[in-house]
Amino acid sequence: MxxxxxxxxxxxxxxxxxxxxxxxxxxxxxxxxxxxxxxxxxxxxxxxxxxxxxxxxxxxxxxxxxxxxxxxxxxxxxINSPIANYKGELYNLPFNMNTFYQLWKVQTPKEAQQIIASQIADLNIQEPQNLEDQALKLVGKDIYEKLIKGYTEKQWGVSCTQLPPFIIRRLPVRFTFDNNYFNDxxxxxxxxxxxxxxxxxxxxxxxxxxxxxxxxxxxxxxxxxxxxxxxxxxxxxxxxxxxxEYRSLKFEHEQLDMQNFQGNAVFNYTDREIPYTRIIEHKHFEFGTQKTTIITKEYPVQWQRGMECYYxxxxxxxxxxxxxxxxxxxxxxxxxxxxxxxxxxxxxxxxxxxxxxxxxxxxxxxxx
Ligand code: FDA
Structure with missing residues (x-):
């Protein structure tokens, strides 16, 4: 026993x-x-x-x-520094001065803060009724539309206007040139x-x-x-x-006969049209120099009993x-x-x- x-x-x-x-x-x-x-x-x-x-x-x-x-x-x-691909345009994540330069060509924190503040003020959202309102109130139109909307809708399988605002309590925005995803x-x-x-x-x-x-x-x-x-x-x-209830995922692994597919471990696909949310290139987690590479496409899936319970x-x-x-x-x-x-x-x-x-x-x- x-x-x-x-x-x-x-x-x-x-x-x-x-x-x-x-x-x-x-x-x-x-x-x-x-x-x-x-x-x-x-x-x-x-x-x-x-x-x-x-x-x-x-x-x-x-x-x-x-x-x-x-x-x-x-x-x-x-250090996790994902890149977002929105319809072929590349942006650094999390939202930081590199991202703001890529979005608006601004070079100083003051310029970036002004753009975000004026986009938020234009929308004049008082009490957010859904996730879209909430995100717009926090970061304004450009960041929301290019980097949040499509990705979130793919993740949850519904429109952001049908999701409750509490899912996004805060959206960290950094006014430094720092691509480190985690603060730990x-x-x-x-x-x-x-x-x-x-x-x-x-x-x-x-x-x-x-x-x-x-x-x-x-x-x-x-x-x-x-x-x-x-x-x-x-x-x-x-x-x-x-x-x-859970959200589930489907992973599609591919072995490619090349040394380097995307030059970074994590690429997020933030437009709605591409069905997967991320492509992971595993060797970059360990600075691999192997002759081939392996990538994984990650698709969000509606969970049903019997599937893996991921989230x-x-x-x-x-x-x-x-x-x-x-x-x-x-x-x-x-x-x-x-x-x-x-x-x-x-x-x-x-x-x-x-x-x-x-x-x-x-x-x-x-x-x-
Ligand atoms: P876990 O699910 O790992 O283990 C439970 C085990 O129980 C499974 O092996 C399952 O097969 C087994 N089991 C269940 N039912 C059973 C049964 N009836 N009989 C026998 N066995 C049974 N965290 C982090 O710190 N950094 C990160 O970057 C990520 N990234 C990430 C990505 C994705 C897509 C997911 C889903 C999760 C992460 N995480 C993460 C979270 C991380 O995976 C998580 O914190 C731990 O793996 C959880 O460990 P557990 O032991 O709790 O569960």
Missing amino acids: FDYLIVGAGLFGAVFAHEAKKNGKSCLVIDKRNHSGGNIYCRQTDNINVHEYGAHIFHTSDKTIWEYIQQFVQFNHY TYQGVPVGGYNKIIEGLLDGIETRLNIDFFTDRNQLTKLAHKIVYTGCIDEYFEYQLGEL PINNEKNTQLYNRYKDLANAENNVIFGGRLGEYKYYDMHQVIGAALKSVQKEFNHEI
């Missing part, structure tokens, strides 16, 4: 298992996929680490988490790929792949005293209160439903719910590690 059955070999499950082992506990980790790592898994092809489930850049301002993760891998100096103190991509993190975390822990918890729930439950569950919370409770939709309806599931989870004996799906939260990697360490602290009653 194991101390813990861990459902899901993603980052949450792997951190929990690693720390439980350090506390002298035995763990069995299962995953329904044919690999461990959850969404941070990379497939190696032609010596390139392909981010199989979308671009992953590690970033945090929490020194403890940054030091924790470096037990398992070193990080390179990759620490940032990078693991040297040798994300799998090294998971391999380090799960070292010496029994991991069984291709096992879906729900195909043999009763037998699997009997294998351990406690369960750590990182799958979808509504599925655990057999959707008895209804279904939580929780944290609107009022789903939040209320999740809170009811959470009450059921709190009443469930000997089960810890964690991670992006177990807590229905759009966690980044550093937040998942933080949440897993908190859960470990609570379970073993000590500081990490």
Whole structure:
């Protein structure tokens, strides 16, 4: 009998298992996929680490988490600086002085601030009724129309006028020539790929792949005293209160017989006509010099049960439903719910590690 059955070999499950082992506990980790790592898994092809489930850049301002993760891998100096392609025009992201020069040929912060302020004033939007109003009120017409509208409509599958304003609370605008997408103190991509993190975390822990918890729930439950569950919370409770909603994605990977396809890891396609939102060229995350390259087109997809649940939709309806599931989870004996799906939260990697360490602290009653 194991101390813990861990459902899901993603980052949450792997951190929990690693720390439980350090506390002298035995763990069995299962995953329904044919690999461990959850969404941070990379497939190696032609010596390139392909981010199989979308671009992953590690970033945090929490020194403890940054030091924790470096037990398992070193990080390179990759800084995320995506480029937007709008109908063949290229713009730097996030919105900064480079973007404003490309949009309006302005060279000083004062000129850029004046243009944005006058575009916002012209529209005279008082109380934003939808996402379009909200974005226009924050950044004005040009940035909204070229860099936000089409991308957001593709992501959500509906017009910006049909989306609620709260989705965009703030739109960071920088009046410096700084293309670094994240504001965090620490940032990078693991040297040798994300799998090294998971391999380090799960070292010496029994991991069984291709096992879906729900195909043999009763037998699997009997294998351990406690369960750590990182799958979808509504599925655990057999959707008895209804279904939580997600957005899903389709990834189209292509191997190209050339050294360099787009010269940058991340290109966002911000017009509505091109059906994908991004093209990722994986080798650039690790400054690769391989002879070939691999790119991935990312298409947003309407989620239906059975598809991968990539983004929780944290609107009022789903939040209320999740809170009811959470009450059921709190009443469930000997089960810890964690991670992006177990807590229905759009966690980044550093937040998942933080949440897993908190859960470990609570379970073993000590500081990490
Ligand atoms: P995760 O989903 O990774 O793992 C859960 C595991 O449980 C999966 O392996 C699944 O197969 C398994 N499972 C589920 N149900 C099961 C069942 N019934 N039986 C057995 N196994 C089951 N973060 C960041 O910091 N920087 C970034 O750049 C990005 N980029 C990014 C892009 C995209 C497209 C996405 C979707 C996400 C990101 N993220 C990110 C977020 C990051 O992927 C995320 O924080 C962690 O991978 C979440 O780890 P979890 O362990 O919570 O879930």
